[in-house]
Amino acid sequence: MNLERDLRRAADIISDADSVTIVSHIDADGISTEAILAQALSREGIPLESVFVRQLEPMAMRHIPDDDSLKLFADLGAGQQALLESRGLSAEDVLILDHHVSQPCTTAYPMINCLDHGITRMSAAGLAYLVAKTLDPTNIDLAKLAVIGNVGDMMARENCGLVGPAREIVQDGVEYGNIIVQSRDLNCYGLSTRPVHICLGYCDEPYIDGISNNTNGALRFLERLGVELKNPRGGWLVWEELPFGDRRRIVSALTQHLIAHGQDTGRLLAETYIFPDEPERTPLRNASEYATLLNACGRWAKPGVGSSICRGMRGEAYREAEYMLGHHRSVIRDLLHYILDTGVTELSHLQYIHTGDRFPDTIVGIGAGMALSKLNWRKPIMVLSAMVDDPDLTKVSMRTNEWALSRGIDLQQALVEASASVGGAGGGHRIAAGAFIPRETEEEFVDDVNRVLKRQFAAAGQDDR
Secondary structure (H helix, E strand, O other): OOHHHHHHHHHHHHHHOOOEEEEEEOOHHHHHHHHHHHHHHHHOOOOEEEEEEOOOOOOHHHHOOOOOOEEEEEOOOHHHHHHHHHOOOOHHHEEEEEOOOOOOOOOOOOEEEHHHHOOOOOOHHHHHHHHHHHHOHHHHHHHHHHHHHHHHOOOOOOOOOOOOHHHHHHHHHHHHOOOEEEEEEEOOOOOOOOEHHHHHHOOEOOEOOOOOOOHHHHHHHHHHHOOOOEOOOOOEOEHHHOOHHHHHHHHHHHHHHHHHOOOOOOOOEEEEEEOOOOOOOOOOOEHHHHHHHHHHHHHOOOHHHHHHHHOOOOHHHHHHHHHHHHHHHHHHHHHHHHHHHHOOEEOOOOEEEEOOOOOOOOOHHHHHHHHHOOOOOOOOEEEEEEOOOOOOEEEEEEEOOHHHHOOOOOHHHHHHHHHHHOOOEEEEOOOEEEEEEEHHHHHHHHHHHHHHHHHHHHHOOOOOO
């Protein structure tokens, strides 16, 4: 199949539509995808409405208008085509832009899916951008939003930077002038907003002995290097504000520290993406922190605020987003502490915990990812949580790491298979996936997932347990 041909087909379908309803996901990728499409369509003069859903399931379908608009499903839809069919949507009613595994369906819905073209490291935002650029080449200013979506959906994680078509999108933003690429930057979160020692102390990939999970240790490490960590007014500097020579000295010392402790240095540096048109020392300044801001909006039921930020609105919208980001981080810290303090149950190939209704089901996956490095990182982690608005269902979130991926683990496949066996539904990616299952099947489901993971390890010849 030819991607350019499919992009042209999608652009033609959109151009021919009298009106469009964009149906998108609530995470950073979904929000940035919606913002790209909404701006591209508005520039074409096409009337549109946007609907955000946290999952595409029967209850969510009631929010999709029963009208003659083209239903443009973005960052979802590929794995829920039977649901669209059961709703009575015809192939002429729908266009799907997605990067998740497709579900077989008797209706041949028009769809562009990255996976169909062998592209596994690009999110829906990247696909939406390519459609927008096909509609009008002057839409390259939207490349910035595609980078945010790609980074937010962990497309840069495995290779410490975006690759393939997603990396080509970066270059569009560089040429437009709203993206600066730092090719060999420190592979830590918070480079634009956190004091350097805090940034280092929260870095756990790679795990640095005496520094990771130890901000005081990180501060002592930096002080021994003689690096100036404060500005003339006494405020802490962030990584981005350090002189190049100081940053190089820190990276060199960290490299030596890792080698001395027999640790791999391969993930110490990464490619990062800075937005020069955004204010310094704000979450809007780089792709990873911008994505977290959008995630906060989506996870706390305000994806429209995130979309407004993507479209350039600041003022009240940004103040609301900042508040949600602070609350988001606070609750995730509480969730992380709960997981670590309560402890997980370990099976042969899996570790899991049930958080009940203590935390919103929309954030448990984030907590799972943060907890993994502090637990048995060789075993994928699963967090189950109660669905307050549907007590008969349980939300499942799973996370793993590159070490497990290299040994045959595929969480998406594991959750799809195990959830189907108990009457649920799952999806996602190899490294991060989720599912919804009937509450009464939790124990059976956990055992099924453990068996699938064991089989995956064994199939790759890696099961040494």
